[in-house]
Amino acid sequence: MLAPKIAAASLAWVVASCSSCGHKEEKVGVVVGPPLTIDRDAGASTPFPDLDAEAPHGAPVTATFIDLTASGAPISVRTCEQVVVSAVQGEANADNERLAEGDFLITQGEGTLTVKGAKGLALVAAVRTDPCTPRNPKEAPPPLTHRIVRANAAPELTWGGGKMHAHLDVESELTGAYVGRIAGAAPIAEHAHDSSWEIVCTVQARGTFTLDGQTKPVGPRQVLMIPPGAKHSFAPEAGSTLSAIQFYWPRGPEQRFRELDKRDRQSGKSGKR
Known part of the structure; x- marks a missing residue:
């Protein structure tokens, strides 16, 4: 099997966890790219x-x-x-x-x-x-x-006053996992997923990604691997838009997008009827 070569301009960083310095399974976050070849x-x-x-x-x-x-x-x-x-x-x-x-x-x-x-x-x-x-x-x-x-199978969900969008494309076709599209220009506040890995594959991006307190620049064609429990956030550069393919394994955290869309519609912020 081939491990991809990482271009000289690529970045990678690792954040390891330790619980009372006892040995536990290491949960690590990684950012790689651009691009893998x-x-x-x-x-x-x-x-x-x-x-x-x-x-x-x-x-x-x-x-x-x-x-x-x-x-x-x-x-x-x-x-x-x-x-x-x-x-x-x-x-x-x-x-x-x-x-x-x-x-x-x-x-x-x-x-x-x-x-x-x-x-x-x-x-x-x-x-x-x-x-x-x-x-x-x-x-x-x-x-x-x-x-x-197909791209038109999942309705568009909108929140953040119309600044964030998602399509929950693949919810049952994968065994236990989810994959869909997310896009927008709003910052993503710090949060964590207690039991799910999140893998974000950036199609378009310009900004900074923070993982467990460590901040790195993020651009297009990068893969962000975020383990369960790791705090993370994203701050876009002014005028830029994030467009990405997003995985959750196991699936579940993506359901919050439905709730955010519902709240914006009920408050009249989304512009939907």
Whole structure:
């Protein structure tokens, strides 16, 4: 398996936790990018690390952005994971399935998925399934199966006086996980998710991200891995807009967007009727 090369301009930082200095499972937050790249000469079949062996400190979602090309990028799909592909700029094609901007393809089974396009950008992520029973080596590998969620399937949720928007795109197609789109120009106040990992993949961004008190600049094509219990916030630069693909594993924290949308509509702040 190929671990992606990180460009010289990339950043990464780690915040480790300790409870009374006793040994506990380390929960670590990481920011990587921009961008992660694929070494196409290494004979690799996937642009992201093997989840079990190389994902940062056990993160259940591993993601990267890939530039779409006519020749395509081969993606390995393995037991105990689902692969998510989303076209974020332009149009993508994955095993003859057409993906417009904002569409999501969810693939599982065992085999190789090829993602291509004339030009543009796609997000590719491997999401660990839990629970999972490994396949008996004597059994034939299951074929790849695909499910598509179209960009217009989920209604737009709005809050923050119309400054923040979300589409809760994939709520049941992933085993225990959620993925959807979030965008806006408002600051995101410090908060934490007690039992869920959050992985934010920035399509557009310009500002500062703070994780457990450590602040770093964040731009486009970066992946923010936030473990359960880690306090985090985002402050956009003036005039900038955040656009991102957001995962929760396990799902649940995204439901607050529905409540925020409801509150703004009831107060008349959202402009919706």
